[in-house]
Amino acid sequence: MTLTDLHEPLQPLGNAAPIDLQVEKAERQVRLAQQVAAVRRRSRMIAFLRKALPGSIILLGLLNVGWIAAQTIINSMNVYSAATSEVRMTNPRYYGQGSSGDHFTISGLEAIRKSQNATTIQLKAPYMEFKNGDNERPTRISAANGVYDQTNNTFTLNGHVVMEAGGSDFVVKTEQAIVNLENSTVYGDKHVEGTGSVGHIEGESFIISNDGRVVDFKGKGETKVWAQIQ
Numbered sequence: 001m002t003l004t005d006l007h008e009p010l011q012p013l014g015n016a017a018p019i020d021l022q023v024e025k026a027e028r029q030v031r032l033a034q035q036v037a038a039v040r041r042r043s044r045m046i047a048f049l050r051k052a053l054p055g056s057i058i059l060l061g062l063l064n065v066g067w068i069a070a071q072t073i074i075n076s077m078n079v080y081s082a083a084t085s086e087v088r089m090t091n092p093r094y095y096g097q098g099s100s101g102d103h104f105t106i107s108g109l110e111a112i113r114k115s116q117n118a119t120t121i122q123l124k125a126p127y128m129e130f131k132n133g134d135n136e137r138p139t140r141i142s143a144a145n146g147v148y149d150q151t152n153n154t155f156t157l158n159g160h161v162v163m164e165a166g167g168s169d170f171v172v173k174t175e176q177a178i179v180n181l182e183n184s185t186v187y188g189d190k191h192v193e194g195t196g197s198v199g200h201i202e203g204e205s206f207i208i209s210n211d212g213r214v215v216d217f218k219g220k221g222e223t224k225v226w227a228q229i230q
Contacts, residue, residue: 085115092123102184102211104130106148106155121148126157130184131166131211139166139212141177141186155179166212170196185209192217
């Protein structure tokens with residue numbers, strides 16, 4: 001190359017693509033619009049969650065309260081049936097009257113009838129009261145279990161039987177007692193203990209009659225003791 005070659009005009013290397021400002025501007029606007037839309041969607045989602053979450057908590061609370069109320073209504077009906085023919089009743093209460101006019105009430109935590117046609121009803125934690133119009137204090141009996149026999153009109157109490165004779169201040173304790181609902185007589189042939197103002201008495205059988213006014217104790221074998229409290 002000679003010095004004269006340096007003064008020759010430069011030849012273009014190639015045609016560069018012209019920059020389209022309108023296209024670039026449109027692309028920026030599209031990207032900006034997409035970003036704005038994403039931000040708006042996120043904002044709407046956050047706003048929805050702020051309202052939905054407390055609402056869901058309130059709804060769950062209402063459902064819980066509603067379920068409790070429904071259970072209360074169902075339980076208040078007291079009667080429910082098992083898959084078999086067995087019928088159960090919670091908080092049962094029975095009323096009746098003997099031939100002498102004595103009124104009695106039998107209640108408990110639960111009653112179980114083995115079938116619709118069964119003539120006996122089992123009670124858990126039974127409690128019984130009976131009295132006539134002449135006696136202000138009723139005779140009260142409680143136990144662990146009981147069986148109400150509709151055919152024989154008797155009520156048998158078993159386990160931790162406690163009796164308060166209405167006609168006296170005597171409290172009798174034994175393991176089994178049978179109540180004749182027809183004449184309001186209570187009797188048993190298990191070991192029995194009685195405590196009252198007259199003192200403490202033990203026996204092997206007993207009879208409470210005359211609306212709790214008369215309490216008879218008897219022994220067995222060599223301890224043939226007989227006592228009557230009126």
